[in-house]
Amino acid sequence: MEEKKGSRTIKKIMGKLANQRGFSLMELMIVMVILGLLASLVGPAMFKKLGTAKQNAARTQIGMLMASLDAYRLDVGHYPSQADGLESLVVNPGEEKWDGPYLKKGIPADPWDNSYYYVNPGEHGEIDIYSLGADNREGGEKEDADVVSWE
Numbered sequence: 001m002e003e004k005k006g007s008r009t010i011k012k013i014m015g016k017l018a019n020q021r022g023f024s025l026m027e028l029m030i031v032m033v034i035l036g037l038l039a040s041l042v043g044p045a046m047f048k049k050l051g052t053a054k055q056n057a058a059r060t061q062i063g064m065l066m067a068s069l070d071a072y073r074l075d076v077g078h079y080p081s082q083a084d085g086l087e088s089l090v091v092n093p094g095e096e097k098w099d100g101p102y103l104k105k106g107i108p109a110d111p112w113d114n115s116y117y118y119v120n121p122g123e124h125g126e127i128d129i130y131s132l133g134a135d136n137r138e139g140g141e142k143e144d145a146d147v148v149s150w151e
Helices: 002-019 025-076 085-089
Strands: 117-119 128-131
8 A cells, every 4th residue: 555655656746747847948048148247247346356355465464474574583583684585484594593484384475476575674664575466566556566564
């Protein structure tokens, strides 16, 4: 008796599935056009945000580098020399009181895959760290603008 009930239920479900109809080509085309319109409206706004996000990421990384350099200075008594550069945060440049590495994952590249610039003595403070932005040239606007430690 139970087998009959089960087989009837399966037959009912199969019958309902067989009666269902798929989407027509016209319905699919309409959906594709709507998705294309949405992408054309939202896409440019998202690309504008990408440039701003990279600028913010560079500011955050510069802040992290400055904090690491401050920790280095507290241990050693001075900032790394211009010649030793940011590598001093990862590899001991020969300082007796060095207690690093001060960065666990090494020196990061800026969001545009360029190296950060380190200047000691700095022109705007004891030390300066900066990225030249997307164009990797001084100055610039928006995504090409320099990201600096002194602002």
